[in-house]
Amino acid sequence: MSNGRVLVTGAAGRLGSAVLAELARRSRAVTALDRRGPAEPAGARVVIGEVADVAAVREALEGVEGVIHLAAIPSPLLASAEEVFCHNSAATFTVLEQAAVAGVRRCVLASSYSATGLPYSPRRLHPAYVPIDESLPLQVEDPYALSKQVDELTAAMMWYRHGLSSVALRLPFLGHLEDEIARRAEAAAADPGPLGTELWMYLDVDDAARACLDALDRAPEGAHVAGVAAPETLASEATLELLERYHPGVRVRAPLPGRAAPIDLSRARALFDFRAERIWRPVP
Numbered sequence: 084m085s086n087g088r089v090l091v092t093g094a095a096g097r098l099g100s101a102v103l104a105e106l107a108r109r110s111r112a113v114t115a116l117d118r119r120g121p122a123e124p125a126g127a128r129v130v131i132g133e134v135a136d137v138a139a140v141r142e143a144l145e146g147v148e149g150v151i152h153l154a155a156i157p158s159p160l161l162a163s164a165e166e167v168f169c170h171n172s173a174a175t176f177t178v179l180e181q182a183a184v185a186g187v188r189r190c191v192l193a194s195s196y197s198a199t200g201l202p203y204s205p206r207r208l209h210p211a212y213v214p215i216d217e218s219l220p221l222q223v224e225d226p227y228a229l230s231k232q233v234d235e236l237t238a239a240m241m242w243y244r245h246g247l248s249s250v251a252l253r254l255p256f257l258g259h260l261e262d263e264i265a266r267r268a269e270a271a272a273a274d275p276g277p278l279g280t281e282l283w284m285y286l287d288v289d290d291a292a293r294a295c296l297d298a299l300d301r302a303p304e305g306a307h308v309a310g311v312a313a314p315e316t317l318a319s320e321a322t323l324e325l326l327e328r329y330h331p332g333v334r335v336r337a338p339l340p341g342r343a344a345p346i347d348l349s350r351a352r353a354l355f356d357f358r359a360e361r362i363w364r365p366v367p
């Protein structure tokens with residue numbers, strides 16, 4: 084993509100704030116859309132409004148060349164099942180449809196590792212195989228996971244319907260390395276069990292922000308889904324030992340040395356040269 088204006092939805096959120104900061108570092112023109120004001124707009128044009136409101140989205144899209152769509156209810160635990168699913172799905176449909184109608188040709192959207200179904204399932208689920216990749220069979224049992232699965236389908240439809248290219252990033256747990264990730268790592272060192280549903284993966288929020296921009300600028304045309312994560316887990320123990328304990332019998336299809344994250348990152352690498360830079364190291 085050229086250096087055109089980028090619309091960021093959910094710009095006041097955890098990832099949105101990091102994306103605004105990264106866009107400022109790259110001297111890009113920005114429009115921020117959120118239902119609340121972003122903390123550090125840093126020269127951004129700010130539109131306060133709802134992402135399912137066509138008029139607000141149209142207003143935010145003025146002069147925009149690329150869209151990074153992040154606005155969502157980011158967990159099934161934050162609202163009713165109906166609200167989580169309907170809100171997230173309507174938001175993505177509206178933003179992508181209006182973007183395409185306004186002539187936008189590229190977008191990135193926040194999908195989630197949760198689309199696998201593992202993190203929020205009431206039962207302990209196991210992945211069909213590791214390292215996981217974008218072809219992993221999904222075992223969706225909760226409204227948030229379904230909303231992310233539908234987001235990916237919506238993006239694929241928009242490619243066929245309008246020629247709107249997209250990358251849906253399957254993001255794992257996001258946090259700041261020294262803060263939420265360090266605390267999770269501490270919890271995992273005491274008891275790795277609860278984070279088994281997330282396969283002990285994470286991504287620093289600044290790496291996630293870079294991934295959003297790189298995917299927007301570099302990915303080839305088409306509708307893509309790409310898993311991203313730090314290349315190592317935040318657990319202290321070897322990944323194969325953890326898998327044996329918490330996902331016994333899982334099919335291991337490729338080597339997982341040491342604390343390797345059980346995810347195949349080759350698609351994100353091929354699409355936009357994804358590489359996480361902020362890596363958690365266990366205290367020796």
Ligand SMILES: NC(=O)c1ccc[n+]([C@@H]2O[C@H](COP(=O)([O-])OP(=O)(O)OC[C@H]3O[C@@H](n4cnc5c(N)ncnc54)[C@H](O)[C@@H]3O)[C@@H](O)[C@H]2O)c1
Pocket residue numbers: 092093094095096097098099116117118119132133134135152153154155156157158174193194195196253254255256257258
């Ligand atoms: N945080 C994580 O660990 C994580 C992991 C995987 C995927 N994701 C996804 O990444 C995206 C960003 O997550 P986050 O952690 O920054 O969430 P967040 O809750 O910090 O930010 C979301 C932002 O979207 C805004 N928003 C929500 N609904 C809106 C609406 N209808 N209209 C306007 N604004 C609205 C909120 O005001 C908020 O500022 C979400 O799509 C989330 O599902 C997050």
